[in-house]
Amino acid sequence: MPIRPPVESRTDLLPLGDPEFTWDKFESFCTGLVEVQPGVLEVHPYGKSGSKQRGIDLYCIRRGGRRWTYQCRRVAKFTAENARRVITETSYRAERHFILVACKVDSGVRDVIDKHSKWELWDQSDISRKVRRLRQDGAKRLVGHFGHAWIRAFLGLDPSSPLQSATDYFDPYMSASRLF
Numbered sequence: 667m668p669i670r671p672p673v674e675s676r677t678d679l680l681p682l683g684d685p686e687f688t689w690d691k692f693e694s695f696c697t698g699l700v701e702v703q704p705g706v707l708e709v710h711p712y713g714k715s716g717s718k719q720r721g722i723d724l725y726c727i728r729r730g731g732r733r734w735t736y737q738c739r740r741v742a743k744f745t746a747e748n749a750r751r752v753i754t755e756t757s758y759r760a761e762r763h764f765i766l767v768a769c770k771v772d773s774g775v776r777d778v779i780d781k782h783s784k785w786e787l788w789d790q791s792d793i794s795r796k797v798r799r800l801r802q803d804g805a806k807r808l809v810g811h812f813g814h815a816w817i818r819a820f821l822g823l824d825p826s827s828p829l830q831s832a833t834d835y836f837d838p839y840m841s842a843s844r845l846f
Contacts, residue, residue, distance in 0.1 A: 676822050680794045681812055682768035683742055692740040695811045696766050697724055699793065700736055702804045705729050712758070721756030722763075734762040741767065744789070746774035753782055764788060794820075 681687060682695075693711070700709045709726045712735075713719045724736040735758050739748075744767045752765055763785050771789045779787045788796065797808050802823065809817050817823050 677819050678794060679790055680797065680809070680820060681816070682790050682793065683740065684812075687740075687768075687812065689738075689740045691811060692768060693723060693738045695808060696736060696738045698808050698811070699766075699796065700724060700726050702800055702808070720758040721752065722758045722760075725758070725760065732762075733760040734764065735760045736764045736766055739765060739767045742769055744769055744771050744775060746772075746778045749775050749778040749787065753778075753785060760784075762786065766793065 682692060687695075697709050697711070700706060703726075705728045706726045707728060709724055712722050712725055721737065722735040723738045726734050726736070728734060735756070737752055737756070739752075741748075744765075749765065753763075756763060761784070765779075765785070765787045767787065767789045769790055771787065775787065775789075779785050797805055798821070800808070802821075805821055806817050806823060809820050812820075
């Protein structure tokens with residue numbers, strides 16, 4: 667009878683709030699996450715540190731020219747009052763607004779967001795799940811922001827593998843607008 671392989675557990679959450687993962691790195695990670703979302707054509711930072719940013723850090727242009735905005739909050743705690751303040755202070759006009767938070771949030775924060783149909787919040791758990799659902803190459807690129815060891819710890823993949831799944835390889839060719 668063969669010996670069973672050892673159990674390898676993976677971590678469920680990305681270390682978005684780690685002290686080594688600075689605000690600049692968090693914003694870069696968030697930019698990459700927005701770039702790989704369906705329907706996104708381009709992503710841009712809105713100003714730089716110290717600029718009047720009208721309550722946003724990033725905006726994307728989607729198919730049809732629609733704009734969605736993103737506020738990146740690398741904080742240890744995000745409260746319902748914080749959520750109300752972000753919503754109130756955002757003056758940039760867009761079809762949808764997102765708050766990306768480096769920590770987990772409680773139900774009070776979700777209740778505030780649920781009252782505003784144009785608003786959505788992705789906390790540490792949401793962001794981690796979204797990354798895990800991405801195609802392998804996109805997920806590896808994003809998790810690489812934390813170092814190669816995290817690719818194995820979070821995704822269970824070899825960070826340096828030259829192999830790619832058939833789905834990941836052929837996906838760019840499967841668009842209806844391309845001849846294949």
